[in-house]
Amino acid sequence: RLRGDPMTEGLAAIAMESYEIPKQDSLANEIEAFLGCITTGTKTLVDGRAGCEALRVASLINESIEEHLQKVQGEPSLSAAGE
Numbered sequence: 001r002l003r004g005d006p007m008t009e010g011l012a013a014i015a016m017e018s019y020e021i022p023k024q025d026s027l028a029n030e031i032e033a034f035l036g037c038i039t040t041g042t043k044t045l046v047d048g049r050a051g052c053e054a055l056r057v058a059s060l061i062n063e064s065i066e067e068h069l070q071k072v073q074g075e076p077s078l079s080a081a082g083e
Contacts, residue, residue, distance in 0.1 A: 033045070
């Protein structure tokens with residue numbers, strides 16, 4: 001972590017790695033996989049409940065990030081500005 005940087009103050013250091021990932025249309029891939037499951041009768045890789053839970057966790061992460069930024073920057077968060 002960087003000392004004296006308010007964005008990282010009090011946070012543990014994180015090791016970073018970079019990977020090359022080819023750009024793809026994620027939505028098209030999901031639709032194609034879903035249609036494949038319908039036509040073949042196979043199960044989806046992720047069920048609806050797991051998808052909802054992933055969305056809930058992602059929303060909580062976003063809220064936590066916005067709260068931290070608001071504390072550090074002393075400015076209204078993005079979601080509060082739109083309300």
